[in-house]
Amino acid sequence: xxxxxxxxxxxxxxxxxxxxxxxxxxxxxxxxxxxxxxxxxxxxxxxxxxxxxxxxxxxxxxxxxxxxxxxxxxxxxxxxxxxxxxxxxxxxxxxxxxxxxxxxxxxxxxxxxxxxxxxxxxxxxxxxxxxxxxxxxxxxxxxxxxxxxxxxxxxxxxxxxxxxxxxxxxxxxxxxxxxxxxxxxxxxxxxxxxxxxxxxxxxxxxxxxxxxxxxxxxxxxxxxxxxxxxxxxxxxxxxxxxxxxxxxxxxxxxxxxxxxxxxxxxxxxxxxxxxxxxxxxxxxxxxxxxxxxxxxxxxxxxxxxxxxxxxxxxxxxxxxxxxxxxxxxxxxxxxxxxxxxxxxxxxxxxxxxxxxx
Amino acid sequence: xxxxxxxxxxxxxxxxxxxxxxxxxxxxxxxxxxxxxxxxxxxxxxxxxxxxxxxxxxxxxxxxxxxxxxxxxxxxxxxxxxxxxxxxxxxxxxxxxxxxxxxxxxxxxxxxxxxxxxxxxxxxxxxxxxxxxxxxxxxxxxxxxxxxxxxxxxxxxxxxxxxxxxxxxxxxxxxxxxxxxxxxxxxxxxxxxxxxxxxxxxxxxxxxxxxxxxxxxxxxxxxxxxxxxxxxxxxxxxxxxxxxxxxxxxxxxxxxxxxxxxxxxxxxxxxxxxxxxxxxxxxxxxxxxxxxxxxxxxxxxxxxxxxxxxxxxxxxxxxxxxxxxxxxxxxxxxxxxxxxxxxxxxxxxxxxxx
Numbered sequence: 001x002x003x004x005x006x007x008x009x010x011x012x013x014x015x016x017x018x019x020x021x022x023x024x025x026x027x028x029x030x031x032x033x034x035x036x037x038x039x040x041x042x043x044x045x046x047x048x049x050x051x052x053x054x055x056x057x058x059x060x061x062x063x064x065x066x067x068x069x070x071x072x073x074x075x076x077x078x079x080x081x082x083x084x085x086x087x088x089x090x091x092x093x094x095x096x097x098x099x100x101x102x103x104x105x106x107x108x109x110x111x112x113x114x115x116x117x118x119x120x121x122x123x124x125x126x127x128x129x130x131x132x133x134x135x136x137x138x139x140x141x142x143x144x145x146x147x148x149x150x151x152x153x154x155x156x157x158x159x160x161x162x163x164x165x166x167x168x169x170x171x172x173x174x175x176x177x178x179x180x181x182x183x184x185x186x187x188x189x190x191x192x193x194x195x196x197x198x199x200x201x202x203x204x205x206x207x208x209x210x211x212x213x214x215x216x217x218x219x220x221x222x223x224x225x226x227x228x229x230x231x232x233x234x235x236x237x238x239x240x241x242x243x244x245x246x247x248x249x250x251x252x253x254x255x256x257x258x259x260x261x262x263x264x265x266x267x268x269x270x271x272x273x274x275x276x277x278x279x280x281x282x283x284x285x286x287x288x289x290x291x292x293x294x295x296x297x298x299x300x301x302x303x304x305x306x307x308x309x310x311x312x313x314x315x316x317x318x319x320x321x322x323x324x325x326x327x328x329x330x331x332x333x334x335x336x337x338x339x340x341x342x343x344x345x346x347x348x349x350x351x352x353x354x355x356x357x
Numbered sequence: 358x359x360x361x362x363x364x365x366x367x368x369x370x371x372x373x374x375x376x377x378x379x380x381x382x383x384x385x386x387x388x389x390x391x392x393x394x395x396x397x398x399x400x401x402x403x404x405x406x407x408x409x410x411x412x413x414x415x416x417x418x419x420x421x422x423x424x425x426x427x428x429x430x431x432x433x434x435x436x437x438x439x440x441x442x443x444x445x446x447x448x449x450x451x452x453x454x455x456x457x458x459x460x461x462x463x464x465x466x467x468x469x470x471x472x473x474x475x476x477x478x479x480x481x482x483x484x485x486x487x488x489x490x491x492x493x494x495x496x497x498x499x500x501x502x503x504x505x506x507x508x509x510x511x512x513x514x515x516x517x518x519x520x521x522x523x524x525x526x527x528x529x530x531x532x533x534x535x536x537x538x539x540x541x542x543x544x545x546x547x548x549x550x551x552x553x554x555x556x557x558x559x560x561x562x563x564x565x566x567x568x569x570x571x572x573x574x575x576x577x578x579x580x581x582x583x584x585x586x587x588x589x590x591x592x593x594x595x596x597x598x599x600x601x602x603x604x605x606x607x608x609x610x611x612x613x614x615x616x617x618x619x620x621x622x623x624x625x626x627x628x629x630x631x632x633x634x635x636x637x638x639x640x641x642x643x644x645x646x647x648x649x650x651x652x653x654x655x656x657x658x659x660x661x662x663x664x665x666x667x668x669x670x671x672x673x674x675x676x677x678x679x680x681x682x683x684x685x686x687x688x689x690x691x692x693x694x695x696x697x698x699x700x701x702x703x704x705x706x707x708x709x710x711x
Contacts, residue, residue, distance in 0.1 A: 056508075184368075184371060184372075184375065185375070187368070187372055187375070188372060188375035188376055188378075188379055189379070191372055191375075191376055191687050191690050191691045191694070192376070192379075192683060192686070192687045192690065193646065193683075193686050193687070193690060195652060195653075196652060196664075196667055196682070196683050196686055197683060197687075199652065199667065199668070199671050199679065200383070200667075200671070200676075200679045200680055200683045201383065202671075203670070203671040203674055203675075203676055203679055204383055204386050204387070204676050204680075205386075206674065207674055208386065280511075280512065284514045287514055287516075288514060288515065288516060288652075288653055291514075291516045291653070292652070292653070292656065292668050292671060292672060293671075293672050294671050294672070304514075304516070307516060307517065307520065308516075310520060311520075311657070314520075314523055314524075314527070314528065314535070315527075315528055316528065317520070317523065317524035317528040317529075318524065318528040318529045321524065324517070324520050324521065324524060325521075328514075328517040328520070328521065331514055331517060332509075332512055332513055332514070332517060335511075335512040335513075335514070336508065336509070336512040339508050339511050339512050340508060343504075343508055
């Protein structure tokens with residue numbers, strides 16, 4: 001008797017479920033899936049769409065576009081004396097007192113850009129944003145420093161992501177002892193304060209490699225990859241359990257093929273997102289290192305270093321504000337652009353906030 | 358939970374060992390002349406002295422022997438006494454400061470500690486408060502303002518913010534000078550009447566009953582504290598906000614509301630304590646980061662802490678000096694991380710179970 005009742009209940013349930021399914025499916029408006037969405041996959045498409053509709057990230061992209069323009073057009077915006085030494089900021093004498101914005105170049109001015117005369121009606125090239133102590137031209141330094149910022153930020157980010165993917169995927173895929181050893185190595189690297197460790201390594205590398213942007217970049221890479229390794233490892237460990245990986249293994253795909261064709265493409269996306277958020281941080285760390293005087297030679301076009309010239313004039317900064325303010329604006333806006341984009345991405349990625357923001 | 362803590366504690370020696378290996382690896386990049394700073398304070402003047410040092414301290418021996426000597430010290434074959442050695446608390450000489458690295462740490466750690474103590478309170482309290490306010494007003498105007506505020510804080514390089522603060526409050530208004538204390542206060546401190554109890558100046562001045570010196574110390578610390586606070590609020594605020602948002606969506610909050618409790622009670626008694634769990638970790642790491650010496654802030658405000666010593670060593674390419682400081686900080690960080698993780702497990706039952 002009881003058994004029969006159960007049976008009828010179950011069939012009722014099945015019936016009800018069918019009804020529900022039909023109703024919901026019928027009620028839903030059909031959504032068109034565009035070519036772009038098909039090419040990218042649903043998740044990247046959602047992120048991309050969110051990015052170009054979010055006002056904060058639009059501002060970020062806009063600022064970034066300006067900086068890209070400045071970097072590309074540097075030789076036109078601030079023509080160098082010689083192309084070979086373009087990254088060396090030209091000096092106008094050696095006087096320790098900074099000069100106001102708009103002061104005329106006196107000794108050996110670099111070539112005047114073609115747009116200058118039509119706009120201002122003057123022939124003489126001036127220090128558009130003034131000079132620092134020691135007469136380095138601030139405008140020139142900011143323009144060419146944009147290239148340095150892109151170089152440093154992107155090189156470090158790409159390198160740490162690659163190292164992270166390599167170590168993380170080896171660690172996750174092989175597991176066991178290999179995993180253990182790699183994870184303990186990341187632990188050891190993580191047990192140093194990031195900035196201090198990078199400062200130390202670039203101090204060691206500078207005399208060995210000569211003064212350039214390389215020591216600081218290498219130091220930032222050496223102490224920056226661990227987070228990515230852990231992230232990639234975690235993502236792979238979760239992707240590894242999916243059915244399609246099992247299916248690939250069943251049909252006899254090799255280790256390498258499974259790792260590179262099936263697991264990595266699916267595990268890599270979150271890593272790239274985190275990387276986009278970190279570019280700003282790396283630019284900041286790089287600027288901070290050169291602010292402390294590690295790495296590049298004196299007079300190299302680099303925002304951190306231009307600001308460091310202001311330190312000799314701390315008591316008179318009320319008069320010589322431009323020594324700090326202009327290069328500072330460059331750094332802050334550059335990093336802000338990356339952070340605005342990164343912030344929007346983070347919200348799009350946070351499953352807890354999905355549908356609320 | 359005890360297995361979790363046990364596992365972490367057992368990993369500790371391994372981490373400490375690995376840390377020394379890494380530092381030693383960096384040391385082996387150096388020329389013998391540079392490395393001689395591990396043992397003697399003065400730069401060797403000629404080749405013969407360098408050779409003497411190499412022979413005496415075994416710098417030409419196999420790498421594992423060198424590591425052993427570096428770790429336990431060099432045994433004098435005649436007297437049998439040990440010289441140097443990491444385990445005996447000797448980190449070599451910082452030639453940039455003309456003193457042993459350990460002396461730098463002893464002299465400056467209290468200063469860094471002083472700054473850290475006074476920074477933690479505003480960072481944690483105001484950071485959490487702002488995060489809660491942002492979460493309560495989710496997606497309203499205040500939320501957007503705090504959001505922009507925190508992204509800005511995140512985007513400001515320390516040195517830019519510090520210089521701007523210095524420009525306004527020191528060069529412009531003349532209110533808060535850089536440095537540690539004023540000259541008159543320093544004279545009092547160096548005179549015999551001033552007792553050092555804790556070596557932390559702000560406490561010592563109070564214990565000595567010198568309220569004027571205490572005020573002077575605070576006056577010098579305000580700008581670095583503002584700088585550190587602003588830069589760390591961003592993170593504090595973000596974490597509190599998102600974890601508070603999550604807590605406010607939980608069912609027990611709905612239950613509390615439907616019981617007819619006042620909104621303030623719901624927020625501060627029901628949601629906040631649960632939302633604070635991840636904040637505890639962040640606060641822990643912030644304190645650890647502050648303890649590790651804040652290189653840029655101390656350098657710009659001319660504050661004699663460990664960070665400034667490290668910056669100075671770096672500028673003078675004093676590798677043994679900066680490696681010693683980094684090693685010391687690394688060791689602190691390892692132990693502190695362990696403490697934070699264990700505390701986290703104690704606070705959050707969910708971690709304990711997994």
